[in-house]
Amino acid sequence: MSDIPSKEQLVYLRDHFAKRQKEFLASVRALVETESPSGDVDGSRAVVSLLAEIAKQISAVNSVEKIPGADFGEHLRIRAFGGDAAGAAPIILLGHTDTVHPRGSIERRPWREERNRIYGPGVFDMKTNCALALEVIRALDGMQKKPAGPITVLLTCDEESGSPSGRALVEAEAKNARAVLVMEPSASGGRAKTARKGTGMFTIEVQGRAAHAGLDPEKGVNAVLELARQTLRLHELNDPVNGTNVTVTMFGGGTASNVVPAHATAEVDLRFTSLDLGTAVEADVLAVRPFDSRAQIVVQGGINRPPLERSEKVVSLYERARQIGRWFRFTSAPGKSLRCSISIWAKRVWAEAQMGILPRRLVFRFSMDWESKAMVHTPIMSTSSSTTLPRAARCWRDL
Numbered sequence: 001m002s003d004i005p006s007k008e009q010l011v012y013l014r015d016h017f018a019k020r021q022k023e024f025l026a027s028v029r030a031l032v033e034t035e036s037p038s039g040d041v042d043g044s045r046a047v048v049s050l051l052a053e054i055a056k057q058i059s060a061v062n063s064v065e066k067i068p069g070a071d072f073g074e075h076l077r078i079r080a081f082g083g084d085a086a087g088a089a090p091i092i093l094l095g096h097t098d099t100v101h102p103r104g105s106i107e108r109r110p111w112r113e114e115r116n117r118i119y120g121p122g123v124f125d126m127k128t129n130c131a132l133a134l135e136v137i138r139a140l141d142g143m144q145k146k147p148a149g150p151i152t153v154l155l156t157c158d159e160e161s162g163s164p165s166g167r168a169l170v171e172a173e174a175k176n177a178r179a180v181l182v183m184e185p186s187a188s189g190g191r192a193k194t195a196r197k198g199t200g201m202f203t204i205e206v207q208g209r210a211a212h213a214g215l216d217p218e219k220g221v222n223a224v225l226e227l228a229r230q231t232l233r234l235h236e237l238n239d240p241v242n243g244t245n246v247t248v249t250m251f252g253g254g255t256a257s258n259v260v261p262a263h264a265t266a267e268v269d270l271r272f273t274s275l276d277l278g279t280a281v282e283a284d285v286l287a288v289r290p291f292d293s294r295a296q297i298v299v300q301g302g303i304n305r306p307p308l309e310r311s312e313k314v315v316s317l318y319e320r321a322r323q324i325g326r327w328f329r330f331t332s333a334p335g336k337s338l339r340c341s342i343s344i345w346a347k348r349v350w351a352e353a354q355m356g357i358l359p360r361r362l363v364f365r366f367s368m369d370w371e372s373k374a375m376v377h378t379p380i381m382s383t384s385s386s387t388t389l390p391r392a393a394r395c396w397r398d399l
């Protein structure tokens, strides 16, 4: 465990961020004005180029790699502090450069700074944090005491589209990591995410036999009836105590109002808190047997995303972050959210990193406004001798 930081270190960090405020905001603005909707190859490359150029100016950065992301552009992998600590497991700062905003959004909602807030498509999710990750590395680079291990910044280009090629990259990097700090916006109130449910998706198709509903219904095999019975069976798999949810979300069948339906389909959504529970329910869903032996049932699909389980390791990492936070007078409570992808305790650190309460005159604060999807930078008059953003930077180093 590291000791409490010296006043000199805090002053250094305070001065660093105060000095860099203008350049930092200019970088964020450039990123926001370079539109990169998911699947826009040119936009992705342009944003990645901007970030790569910023990274190359930081002496602690060892490598900047642009990795082709199929039809989505380029992923970006930046390795830093690998010199003395080469071979040690890195901390990964994970994010994405694509947004959900279609090209042209910047004309309708241009970058603006208003009442100490910055606005623009993708400013919240998550271009500011992409820039902030690099700024934190830059700040740590100037400190005498360097991070204990390497830091990797991994920014994928296809997250908003389900990570078709980014997923494998994230999984490969995460396997060797000491910790993965996800830069997605935190849950409301800046809560840390220490658990997240896994997901599964299934399609169920029932093949029955058509017959005239009035003349000879007994010759038919009613696919809708069969699927209705299956729906009831599936909903019995729900286990609210353990957090397992099985929901038939879409249901359809039949061809005419006077015909016994020969065909029916349903979509099933599965959520679960542990891989063991999820795998067991997955097996139950796939092992479907028809109530009417004349019907045929085909189930496709399965577990799509594993859960983030609140394991002992996750809890101890969170507690460590909290301990570090206490040294810097942060406070945080664990929370739980379903919103974003792979995510651990780091949300609070990131939220706090964005609330750099810089003391005295030219100071600003970054915090997240969940409702308005805007970033906030608020001048704050303070007589405090320490700062939140520098303290956050210290958190990264001490982890």
Ligand SMILES: [Zn+2]
Binding pocket: 096, 125, 126, 159, 184, 185, 340
């Ligand atoms: Zn996001």
